[in-house]
Amino acid sequence: MEEFAQLLDRLVLTPARNGKITLLVDYFRVTPDPDRGLALAAITGDLDIANVKPAMLRALVNERIDEQLFAYSYDYVGDLAETISLVWSADEAVRANAAPSLGDVVASLARASRSDALRLVERWLDQLDASARYALIKLATGGLRIGVSARLAKQALAQFGNVDVVEIEELWHGLKPPYEALFAWLENTAEKPQSLAAAPFRPVMLSTPLEEPDYTRINAEDYAAEWKWDGIRVQLTAEGGQRRIYSRTGDDISHAFPDIADAMDFEGTLDGELLVGRSAVDGIEIGAFGDLQQRLNRKAVSVRQLETHPAFVRVYDILFDGPDDVRALPFAERRERLETFVKKLDPTRFDLSPLVPFAGFEDLVELRRNPPHPIIEGLMLKQRSSSYVPGRPKGPWFKWKRDPFIIDAVLVYAQRGHGKRSSYYSDYTFAVWTGPETEPHLVPVGKAYFGFTDEELKRLDAYVRNNTTERFGPVRSVRAEPEHGLVLEVAFEGLNRSKRHKSGVAMRFPRISRLRWDKPPIEADRLETLEALLRDTEAVD
Template identity: 55%
Template sequence: MRGFATLLDRLAYTPARNDKLRLMADYFAATPDPERGWALAVLTGSLSLRLPFRRIMTEMIEGRIDPVLFKLSRDYVGDTAETLALLWPGPEADAQTEPPPLETIVEELSQANAGEAADLVSAWLDRLDAVERWALLKLITGALRVGVSARLAKTALAEWSGQKLDDIEEVWHGLAPPYPQLFGWLAGEAPKPNVEEMPIFRPLMLSHAIEDDELDAIAADAFQAEWKWDGIRVQLSTMAGEHRLFSRTGDDISGAFPDVFEGLPENCVLDGELLVMREGEVQPFNDLQQRLNRKTVTANMLKTYPAHIRLYDILYDDGEDVRALSLEERRTRLEAWYARHGPARADLSETLEFDDIAELKQLWENARETGIEGLMLKRRASPYLSGRPKGHWYKWKRAPLTLDAVVMYAQRGSGKRSSYYSDYTFGAWRPSDDGGEELVPVGKSYFGFTDAELQELDRWVRNHTVDRFGPVRQVEPKLVFEVAFDSVHPSTRHKSGVAMRFPRVHRIRWDKPADEADRLETLVKMIEG
């Protein structure tokens, strides 16, 4: 546990990617099994203890820490685990304590109920110093916030072992924590785990945003064009009697979308876009969002937001790996596969004909009118290569929409930003009941500005606060953001009646008076369809 706590602490204060990789690689090399395996599970979000830890932590706080002190401290620190770790009365200065190994923590919590878990965690916290307490609480809640993604942790495994990252990705979903087979192979002590007949994730082939000179070089006979649909990229895998649906990063999202497996045959791996469809029409991304990030879904949700996959590619056809074939050959295989099976919750992505760049540009310009995100351009001769190989696939997204909105509320961020007001809610004007105008929230964003701009924004928030609601500050309606976003959709969940897709701060309009910002009706007119 002590080595893991040190690793997390150093990762939290290490901003550079390569330095984070080095820290993790050194840890994996020096730490024995199964400690490093459980650490890897925590870093990749693969450890699920299935206990109500928010409730457990609340009970622990009530027994040891004044609740008013905790609330005030949590507001200042910005992170529950860090606040609790700092306030918890630790061991006496001369006490000789040894933290429990990760294996013990996982094993005992896995067998405990909520009441027993609270007692276990409290007893462990009594034995640990502040950094170890923080690491333990991060472990059990799963909210690390140390700047490490699952892919970065796997990249560290590749750097330490010398194995290819793609090979690690391909075996990952066939293994379980604490990964003894994986570490045996990576350490050179065992063969590569055999997971070929399992429904595992195969790394996706990704695209580059097209540049002007690359666009001019596109030839109709060498490239295939398709619409870029506004859903999420997924991979369907059906092997050994199991069906899995993976996100583009390899997360298993099968539980949230059981309906997409209807009518799927065995022994195939398919690449496509997950959408919500009604009566043959693609619905707004906001509808799909109702089902994302859920472990399970209700019957009503399945009916209200029916899932559908628009197929782009085929990787395995009747158990045969066809990734080495050209896109043209794979498309022929995909069409034949679809003609044989025609699953109810899937269809084929349309290929678009064009003779020259002028026709291609016309297709792109028409994308917004038809509610489509843009175009995909794929070299016909491309094999299916993992990652983002240069010169094969391009995305040509339509230009973003923009709106001048007024900052209404600010909240502290997390991790490195926990001391700064970095999360901003902004609004648009609409007529008020008294005959004047009022601001109504239309979106929230926490990125799109530099570190220097963040410091300036933080000072502005502190100097223009007019009210407080817990951790949220209401500010004077004087600052305008030019907000960029991909699209806007009707929403019953928001007071304004609309929801932005991917809002981000495009520019800070220090120069613009707030009363000249946009009206809600301007945003409503941007709703497609």
């Protein structure tokens, strides 16, 4: 566990992507099986330990220290694993025993009942130091939050074995922890494993943002234009009787969308945008992203959710046409195949992303400024001669998103962050004014935790501490009055109506774009501004 704990510590404290990859490669090189594979599974979210729950750990720690003292400590630290690891009062007689390895921990928890698992954790907490205790709790409860995505971990594997990350991704869904066959291949001591996954994931092709130097290269002869829809990117693969729906990162999300999986009566692999809506006379009527969120991140979906939030896929590319791999074909030829392919599919679950005609770049400027639907984020521009290449090549595909909306809002609540931010108030809730102008009051409209520098975070944290009016566990209420408060310039992609928020609106992808230390709070925006923007987008619909 000590080596795994050291890895987590270093990953949290290493902000650079390449630095994280180097740490992972070094760990894979010096750590034996099965520990390195189990660490990999924990990082990628593929290690499931079901018999240790946070509530059990809270009860356990209260057996060792005063309950109120722990509550105060948890309030200050803001992270359960970090709090327990710091305040745990170890049994010195047990501590003299040798600490367990990562493999010992995982194997023992897999065999244990829930009550036995808790006592195992108790014994290990006595044996480990604070850093390893933190790693143990994070391992057992999930959610490492160390700034390493599954994709980055796979890139580290590719660098470790000097292979293309595409090879790793195409094998991944046929492998299981602790990945001993995978590591043997990467170390050249065994043959490459054969993918045992039916309907495997194929790494997706990504676009790059369109920037001003590239404007001159975009013309109707060389590029096709499509709308960029505000859903989630999915890959649909049906082969040999297996049907799978993958996210763009290769996560299997089929269980959350059985209505789509049931309608995948084809052989091949399609690329598209997952949306929600309902069948209409002239096609499928699209719902807002907030409607799609009702279906995301669920282990199971209810019959009512299937009825009220039916899903469909707007298809825009084809990778396999039956058994034929067509990724090497030019986009224009793949598009012709796709048009024929989609005609055979259920029109209530699949439709074709339309091409957007344009004569010159000026047409695109106007289309981007005034799209015909509020669920459109901007434009996709695809080189007609481009093959389907995994990764993010520069030039074949561009995305040209609409300019974000911007409002001024007032900071009203702050919450402690996680990981290396756990000592800072870094999650901010902001509000706008409503009510009579003579007696205005603030109503929260969103929350953001990025968009500022490390130096700005320190200033924000100090401001929160010096202007706290109330405490609610890890949350602080911040002084916010017409003449005293902090104005945040907030950028966001769009708005949805929301019954969950008192304001009645929910922001899409809010982030802090500027700190307005110079602006008095009373000059921040009013709720009517957001309501007018929401009406305008609905009118477009």
